[in-house]
Amino acid sequence: MPCPRSRARAPMTRTRRALLVALLAVAATSQPVTSWAVGGPPGARWPADRTVHVANSTRLRDALADARAGDRIVLADGRYTIGGMTGRTGTAARPITVVAAHRGRAVVDDGQLEVANSAHVTVEGLTWTNRSTLLITGSNHVRLTRNHFRLTEDAQVNWVLVQGADSHHNRIDHNLFEDKHQLGNFITVEGSETQQSRHDLIDHNHFRDIGPRAVNEMEAIRVGRSTISRSSGFTVVEANLFEDCDGDPEIVSVKSNDNTVRYNTFRASQGTLSHRHGNRGSLHGNFFLGEGKEGTGGIRLYGEDHRVYNNHFEGLTGSGHDAALQVDGGDVDVSGPLNGHWRVYRATVVNNTFVDNTSNIEVGANYTFPPVGSTIADNVVTGARGKLFNEVKAVNTTYAGNIAWPTGTATAGITAVRVVDPLLRPAGPVHRIGPRSPAIDAGTGRFAFVTDDVDGQPRTGVADVGADEWSTAAVVRGPLRAGDVGPNAR
Template identity: 35%
Template sequence: MDRRRFLSGATLGAALITVPWVTAGTASAKPQGLCALNVSSLTELQTAINRAAPGAVITVENGTYAVPSGKPITVKGRRGTKDQPITIIAQSRGGVTFTGEQSFVFDDSTGVTLSGFEFRQSTTLEIPANCSRIRLTRNDFQLADLPDLDWVMVRADYSKVDRNHFHHKTTIGVMLCIEGADDDKMATGVHVVRNYFSDHSFAGDNGGEPIRLGVSPRALSTASATVEYNLFERANGDPEAISVKSSGNFIRHNTIRNSRGGIVLRHGNKSVVEANFILDGKDGIRIYGNDHKIVNNYIAGLSSRALVVGSGTVRDHFPGESKESRRKNDAADRVLIAHNTLLNNGGTLSGETNRTIEPRDCTISDNIFVGDNEDLVSMSTTGNFTWSGNILWGSGGNGNIPAGTFRRVDPKLVQGTDGISRLAAGSPAIDSATLSTAPVTLDIDGQARGSLRDVGADEYSTAAIANRPLTTADVGPGAP
């Protein structure tokens, strides 16, 4: 091992090394000045971090590092940039394991990337609100399987959590939490992309989510988070695989397979749930709050309800309400549900009877509902709903969908090699969408909708399919 060290300005460095599986900045960016340093002990690692400048790449030699109690690896006052982050990386992906009570502790830092590590610590890895642009990429998270231990907490604006594997938790606790400063704010612009969440097997009724995006006191805070291209398998720790408790988020292009949990807009307003595949599990999408868009989703083979428009114990949440009131369910108002395909589920489109405040002013248009179980539409009390252009098929009853707002006709769905059923030539769904303003320009496959849109999540097209259900090859530490 080359142990030569030298100083360049205030920066500590060594011979330039090549790390082929991580990009320090943008694809074209070149770190300025001193850029690469190998370390083989926690002491060397801490010294390198303390002296790191923008563009520095600190490579930790492979091995298991037991972090002493009370002496975490501290990242304090570091200032990487968007294009020239400070990168702390394992010599080989998965070759470095951190054990002990803590690993990294962040404070007042920006533009820092952690890449390629296996985290096995016994306390939460926290990215606090006085940081920003912290990136966790290509890591493996299997923290101590302790009750009530949330594994990763992100409170820092514009942080990115990508291409990680979170797996094998049997106790109550969340794998990835996103919150913010104080008691009521959310971090802004967090990006969660191409992660693999698997094997959360907590058997309780609440508290075992893979992702929790906010909590009830933060419901009205606009997070503008994007959760996309993540794969969930055997996510059985909670009915909510993605639990949204904040406002203004984008949940898109995720695949949830063989899981108890679904996507739940539990608190908050103005989120978009678009082009997700929910397959062969239990629960689908459940909605509370106002002004959401639920478009282009494909939900098939679930044992329970595919899509639930929630009733409330309060009409709306509002600033200054009591903590007790904020925890209650907010009835779904002004929600757009369009261009979804719900196929062969235990229940199709449902309301709720266990809460008394009805959803209002929702639009349910241009969807395909196919099933043989129970009624295809089973709404409870609603107020001023708009229905149009829906297609119903199967031996399930029509239920209480208003007459004249649907057709009972075979949509001619044909299953492809990826298990997804799409429109065949001659389908009555083709060019028959009714909404005057297009809520989507692409379909779930990433194909152009055109001026005459088709009913359901799929647009009949001979163009190449850009988005299919995700597999393990698409996500996690080895993802493209």
């Protein structure tokens, strides 16, 4: 059988030689060359994700400036001066991540981080002791998670500020903010000159030790500002713990439309959750625990169409602006300066529980214009002093289905209320209804948006009066403690 004919090797052309040189040069690089692009067009390829280890400030600066989708910039233990990141864009599947090799042991003690005009950037596990505001400017899907903020303060400074046009969907979660004693806020959410940053989430953070009490500009969180208060933020502030937050009369100050504050716990903190400007706020499922501290308050309202439900207020010592619940009067009605106290219209206050507060539900205690058209229904209020329902001035307030139990020198304060012992019993740091409580199945059944209770248990049949539903279902939420939030929480 004849042997196959051998094929002569084609001479290497100049083009082939150049291609071979280029391929050898790529193969000699220290990083992977390609990986398949997920979701891209057929045959699409892009550089593989990189892990960039940094151990000094110069290398960190270079890594931030050159960051690209999929990068994981890992900081060794040590101290760093940080710089900015501009125009860096990751994706949901391939974010840019700046992370401490060991949580809390990479310390930023100088410089300023500004994440500007960027997307899908995560900053995780760093300790911040520098003097400058961390800025998120005109960016989206930026996440600050499991950091420890304890800035060095020489003068007024905001610690984290979200700002700029087209800012949206940023998240600040599982961080510890502590020891703030100069003016400025822990977290401030603003935006452009006309529009607040939208759809931001602030959750599972621990805020503690801010004070002493200031007249203004020392909130734990401010959402919006008066000049953009007619815009809608759709911000959610949830599952945070506030302890000894005594800086501003407003622990959390909301100053725009369509925001939600839910499932938070306020412990021994002077001041209130204040819906200072804006409309259509939803404030629900929060615990306010005074723990014997002077000046502790609950919720204060201005503006239109707010819903306040499923909140638990216990042991609060404030009154007036710092009452457990203040549906306040206003000094601005249908027109006027944006920084005024805008008149309350159509507030809905339902299924809340008030236990042993100095002042419980106050209506129209301050300013000229009384609230109009509020509904106060299906609440449980118990206490030993003052009027449990204290309507100072109001127009067309509807009371229905409420239970009052005045003891000591207290009075119910209004006649349109059922006076009966709700048979509350202690359960940890709060009081809840027992199996024989007259609050069970006694609600008006008028509020379809009340689908569960303060513990996350479902409302069944006719809702019980107050924040708590008598139920054998699993408890989903409760008053938060330090182990439930912050960098090391699950």
